[in-house]
C-alpha cells in the first residue's frame with residue numbers, strides 16, 4: 001500500500017476495496033482533485049481513519065470478513081463527519097434503503113461506474129460535508145449568541161426588577177408606604193388598571209415601575225408618557241403611530257405609544273391634564289384593544305396594561321365635567337394615593353440618608369454626614385415638592401459643600417426660611433388633603449411653629465413672643481410636634 005503525502009489544500013478520500021485494479025481505477029479518477037488513500041480491508045481503513053483527516057470514504061460493498069455496509073455503519077458511529085459512499089455491483093433496493101438508514105450513506109454508486117459520474121459524486125460529497133460543517137458552526141454560534149442574548153436579556157430584566165422593586169421605595173419602619181406597597185404588590189399580579197394619585201414628586205412613577213416589574217408583564221416594556229405634553233394636533237400620531245407617507249414629513253413608519261408598550265405597561269402621567277380629544281381617543285383604545293396607525297389600512301391589536309397618575313383630585317374633575325366618567329372608571333380599576341412627604345415626616349430621614357449615598361456615588365464624592373440636628377431640620381420643612389425637592393436640595397448641598405458635614409446652614413434659602421410659595425395651586429401642596437380638621441390644623445400648626453423657629457434660629461424667647469405664646473407653652477408644642485430634637 002503506497003499512501004500519498006497529504007496535500008494541505010486538497011480534500012482527502014479513502015478508497016476501501018480489496019481488488020487492486022478497482023483501487024487503481026478509483027485512484028486514477030480521483031487523483032487530480034483529491035488526496036487519495038487506499039485500503040484493502042476494514043482493518044487497514046480503520047488505521048487510516050484513526051490517523052488521517054478523511055473527508056469522504058468510498059467503500060466497496062464486498063469485503064473480506066465483513067460487508068461494506070456494516071463497516072460504513074461503524075464509520076458513521078466512530079467518525080460521523082466522514083461522508084460515506086458505497087459502491088456495489090448489484091441493485092437491491094432494500095439493501096440500499098437499509099444502507100441509507102443504518103449507515104447514513106450519502107450515495108450508492110453502482111458498478112460499472114463512469115469516471116465523470118464518480119468524480120462528480122465525490123465532489124458533491126465534499127461540498128455537502130463543508131456545508132454541514134458550516135451549518136453546525138452557524139447553529140452553534142446562533143445557539144451561543146441566542147443563549148448569551150437570552151442570558152443578557154434575563155440578567156437585564158433581573159437587574160431592572162431589583163432596581164425598581166418595592167424595597168427600593170425608601171421609607172421608615174411603620175411608614176404609611178408599607179401598606180401602600182403591600183396593596184400595590186398584590187394588585188401587580190392582576191391585569192387591572194391602576195390610578196396613582198398624589199402631589200408632584202411623591203413617587204407615583206416609582207410606584208408604577210415597581211408594579212410593572214412585579215407583574216407578569218415584567219419582561220415587556222414600561223413606557224412613560226407625559227400626557228400633558230402632547231398637543232392635540234399630534235395626538236393621533238403619538239398614541240397610535242403613523243405609516244410612512246401618511247402626511248407631509250412622515251418619512252418613516254412611527255410606532256405609537258401603545259405599540260411601543262405592547263406586551264408591557266404604559267404609564268400615563270398627568271392624566272388629569274388631558275383634553276377631551278385625548279380622552280376620547282384613549283377610551284377607544286382601551287375599549288377596543290387595538291390601534292390604527294395614521295395611514296394604515298388595518299388596525300393593530302395592542303395588549304397593554306395602563307397605570308395612570310395625576311396630582312389632581314380626578315373624581316372632582318369628573319364631577320366638574322373636566323374628565324370623562326367612562327374613562328375614569330376604565331383607568332381607576334384600583335386607586336392608590338401617595339401621601340405627601342410632610343404627612344410622613346419619618347420617611348425623610350431614611351430618604352435623606354439614601355440620597356446622600358446615591359448623590360455622593362454619582363458625583364464621585366466620599367459622601368457626607370447628616371448630623372441629627374440637620375435631620376430634625378429637614379423633617380420640620382414641609383417639602384412642597386416632596387421627595388424630588390428633598391433629593392434636589394441634598395444634591396445641591398453636596399455639590400456646594402463637598403465632603404463637609406451637611407449642617408442646616410448648607411441648604412437653600414428657601415428651605416432655610418421654610419418658605420412655600422403662596423399661590424392657590426401651591427396651597428394644595430401645603431395644606432393636607434386628608435385627615436380630620438383637627439389633624440390637618442395640627443400639620444399646619446407644626447409648620448407655622450417650625451417656620452418661626454427657623455427664622456429666629458431656634459431662639460425660643462423670640463419665637464414665643466412672635467407667636468403670642470409663653471416659653472413653656474412653646475416648649476410643650478415643640479415637644480408635641482417633634483420639633484424639640
Ligand SMILES: Nc1ncnc2c1ncn2[C@@H]1O[C@H](COP(=O)(O)OP(=O)(O)OP(=O)(O)O)[C@@H](O)[C@H]1O
Pocket residue numbers: 168169170171198199200201202203204205206207269309311351387388391
Ligand atoms: N420613597 C422613595 N424613595 C426613594 N426615592 C424616591 C421615593 N419616592 C420618590 N423618589 C424619587 O423622587 C423623585 C420623584 O419621584 P417620581 O417621579 O416617582 O414622583 P411623581 O409623583 O411621579 O412626580 P411627578 O408627578 O412630578 O411626575 C424620583 O427621583 C424618585 O426616584
